Amino acid sequence: MKKMMVMLLSVIMITSIFMVGCTSKESSGGGEGSSDAGYSGKTYKWVAQSPWPSGTTLHWMAEEIARDITAATGGRLEVEMHPAGSIVAAFDILDAVDTGTLDAIHSWEGYWVGQIQAAGFFASMPLGMNEQQYMTWVLQDEGTELWKETFADYNVEVLPAGAYTPEVFYHSTVPIQNLDDLKDLRVRGSAFWGEIQSRLGANVINVPGGEVYQALERGMVDAAEFATPTDNWGLGFHEVAEYLVVPGAHQPTSTFSFMVNQQRWDELPDDLKEIVMLVTENMWGKAWSYAAYQDMQTMEKYRELEEQGKLTIIEFDEGDQVRMSEVTNEYYAELAEKDEQFRKVWESQNKFLEKYNYWRDFMSPSY
Template identity: 30%
Template structure:
């Protein structure tokens, strides 16, 4: 399938309005409605969406809910999507297989969960020392990103779409201070994707525990540290009750793209206007997710520090330098073993070189100046 031009808010609303327009006041005939022999609100198409998140979890789970709501409303009830949290139909880490098999027509998660199936998948979620949220959106929509992503998932009968971004993440929760590289050795930590492979090189035992099981694992000492998202989500999970030390920056995920998975066969059976509504709804929900994380993270961080006594700390220069070096080693290993991963990495890093000059010359210098004058 060739890359489809996504809808803007206005475009999506226009499609919905056209599809749902009522009778003309003068003629009683349909005013510009799309003619279709497809479903009606009385007899709708029903889809299931399975997610890697707990049901209704703030930001991520509600991002999936938003997609379903927009599809339901924009289609006028002709396509109804019901969302299922992790474990309700399939476990969190079986979402990809469920969409592939047609057990569910849609899924919602993050591509690095499928790194074991496809090494290149992780690049579509996050790369250590990679791209900001705005930069990532630029690569996906105006670079090679979405086309490469589609090509990777095509043999599985799945259409991927960017479904949101958390923005910059945090470096993780630790039950003890991390003051030197020696403090990493022997830790058992949850951290998915390429970042987890980097920590292995520093002597960390890395696990990919689903989000819904993380608090208990950290609280009872099954793991010593955990990375989830950032203050907004981490406060909701209550990690501050299990670990005291909260580290930044999120070197492993300078931003994290969420994904919507669509079963290709189910999608191609939809009338064209419903296909466009699905695409538009995903794009709309994606923008809302990043806006919500941006608005809520600092408030949540202040709550963690001021009300719960969390210690916000920063990785030392020594640690950051080692993480950068080990990241390059891991990336070289991944791309050396997998030809498609190499293609994706080369596209992404070429784009990063191109876009970095603008980001640093505009946003970075502005933020430095703003902070100086606001102090």
């Protein structure tokens, strides 16, 4: 009898402990950093858009962010990414996420320099930083802080979201080996690079990206820049321009962001915010390595065309690249005098580069 009582008491104690544990878990929620969605079953859905056409490396980046967030949150936050023009026009996405028409966007800030000149520093600057420099400045120095500050007038949470590979300098119907060859040529250009090309003696024509092929084919322009080797290959520029000019000094890298409407961001529990931030930070390595791998293979295709006599690859004169840098910095200095935020960001990058380049030059081998 005594033995049976002991066994009964043991069962009661175990059952009680189990019930207390379950009750404790189910009542968890609230408090600093907790996730009520994890226990209440609450889910969120964001409708997002990029400014990129489907099938491009650029839209792949946007789609990967959406897929990774959805997967990493176990579907608690679903991001539905749409290509350019699906919901709003490509150049209207910033206003759309600001007003809440879109919950989030994949963005290249070069599109917004008309509203905010300093935005160009968070996209790509001609003769500017490369991807490693940008990544370090953004993730470790004050780049993220200045990025958010530059867009403070918009109702958005700005999340830096990776870098892209260098662009092709020109697809051209005539050889361009130096600055003398560039003078008086009709070239595609816009924003900062358009002005710089004008200062270098070129005749700049603003051609939309979707019309570059036709502009080269019909002789509207002699040379055009657009994107990376891979994306340019897909658009067939090599079919109508027999010269490929490198390196992409005008755009040594491009950086991107994932912007979220502030109200949509604020309603997320802390753990989901942390996952979104980790996904976007991860894109600094994921996006660049993916694009680089694609470009490696594409350059092999260009090399095969050159071996077949169908294309000529030209390396632009190194000394004239330095001269372009000098002209570019003169132009930036003029802009800095007129725009306080532009000056602040430009000075931050220059201060960072002075230390970064000192370290890199000593520590990078010459072989």
